[in-house]
Amino acid sequence: MFRAVGYYGGISSIWKPQSTYAPTVTKNRFNPYNYYNPYSSLDSLKNKVTSALKDTRERFAELGSKADQLTSNKAGNVFDKRVVDTGGSTALTGTAVDKTTAAIYKVGVTQVAVAQQNKGTQMQSSTTAATAGFAIQKNVFALNINGKTHTLTTDVGNSDTTKTTLQKMATSINEANTGITAKVVDTTSGGVTKSQIVLTANKTGTDNIFTINDVQGNLVANSGANIKTTSAQDAKYTVDGTAVTGQSNTVSLNGGKISLTLKAVTTEDVTVKVGQDTTAIKKAINDLVTVYNKTVNTLKDNQDVVKSSLSQSVIGAVKENRLNLEDIGIDLRADGSLAVDADKLSEALTDHPDRVKRTIGDYGGFAYKEGQLAKGVSSMPLTSLTSAATLGSDSGTQNWMIQQQLNSYQMNANPLLYYSLTNSSGMFYNGYF
Incomplete structure (x- = not known):
């Protein structure tokens, strides 16, 4: 009985009896x-x-x-990672960039920064705008924030309800990108749904105090959008005994490599440790x-x-x-x-x-x-x-044939690596693999 071994690329086939390839096998x-x-x-x-x-x-x-x-x-190795440990305090959290020098800070918070918020009057959602007292016309109102006045308009029609009127007003504010976000909030009680408009400054701090007033019509006054329910305030805190006032609750340390976020007022200083992420x-x-x-x-x-x-x-x-x-x-x-x-x-x-x-x-x-x-x-x-x-x-033909089978597997498993290691003139093959 004979078996054939060939080589792509022009080398002629070799024919030998099968018995030639049968070495003695140790038990x-x-x-x-x-x-x-x-x-x-x-x-x-x-x-x-x-x-x-x-x-x-x-x-x-x-x-x-x-x-x-x-x-x-x-x-990105874990030895370069840094964590901010606040000793279990929930009054502040923090992050640090890789390779930041280990450090310890004492931080106390006397006031967190807050954004101004106005909440309008709750009005029955399905009531018509006219019945609710809105002027059926083009309403013009002004928003003032950061020293800049934005004049906005909202058309109120006979078919509008209280809810659709407030939604139109909110859309006018949001599309103007004034730094204030408006939304309409619904509450249901006793089967009756009421709507109110809520305006919130996008940023905390007293630099972002805003006012809103009617220029034409009565949209602001009738909706209660000018009713301030939360006053803006700045963050007040100390770092290693030094008092700081800021517009936001983000505290930057070590040239911006460490960032703390103030969450609540503390009764005593919090020990903040910056170091390796041992976990x-x-x-x-x-x-x-x-x-x-x-x-x-x-x-x-x-x-x-x-x-x-x-x-x-x-x-x-x-x-x-x-x-x-x-x-x-x-x-x-x-x-x-x-x-x-x-x-x-x-x-x-x-x-x-x-x-x-x-x-x-x-x-x-x-x-x-x-x-x-x-x-x-x-x-x-x-x-x-x-x-x-x-x-x-x-050595010889037997060893050569086994290696070609492994080369064949190598080619299928990782062809790029295989071809980089194999002569470009061809590829070994045989009929057994």
Whole structure:
């Protein structure tokens, strides 16, 4: 019985008896050449090899992704993230940009900024405008805000109800973009629905006080739109004992790198701490350890297919930093897996945050090395990931044919990488894969 092996690009086919490709197989040893035996399953072999390589690639891709989150020279890494801690106070919140210098502030709030609001008279919604007392004509009114007067018009007709009249007025105000937002609010009680117009300044502070009055007609007076129900006021607060008055509830510190939002008056100063996001760092470290352990297990499960040097490299990156990792609560176990001591890690992040960063994320650290390794694996051709036991220790046609099958899988899994590694004159193939 004969099998054919060919090569696109002009190389002639090679015909050899099948017996030529049947090496002696050691008992209990995985040998891909078994598929030349008519009683073995090529599909089983192919599935085993490709599944192992696929799992390995995917695991290293995940390992690299988790490592990047902790690598200090990567943009957006968790060591650069900053949080604003107000010690549980709800009177203010805050944010800080990445890499902001750690700092502590004492902030007291005596008054929060408020926007002016006018609420009109509640009027029965379905009543006709005329019955409700509105002038049936073109109504003209003036809005004054920030020293600027806006003259607006609203036509009120015989068919309008109280609600449609108020809606027209609100539309006139909103379309003028005056810095005031108007809306009509309905309330129902005892089966009767009433409508009222509500005007609110878009910004807080006394600079945004507004007035509204009729110029022609009685739309403002009859609707009650000029009734002020909430007065504008400025924010008043102290930062480290220095009194400040502001138009808004946003407080900018450290050249704008820190932003606080005032929510309520405080009875005493609130201690505001700006520093690393230790919660995010702990989560990222635990995530990396979890994926590291999965990677170690995947390599063990596929050790008859994948090169043992990969497992040695993954664990080796930990062994090189073993003592430093133990100091921050990450222990290497006998089977090569890692365990995190949550209390010890928290203590290290509180007392020695720079040590944690050096051990994990800086050049030569745990995450840095695992990330570099993962990057290297992702760029390797599949045959470079495969153990000698899989490809066979024999050289010649048998080994050559197995490698071409892996090349074929490589081409389908990652054609761009494959073609960058393969001679442009053609592609190996055979009838078995």
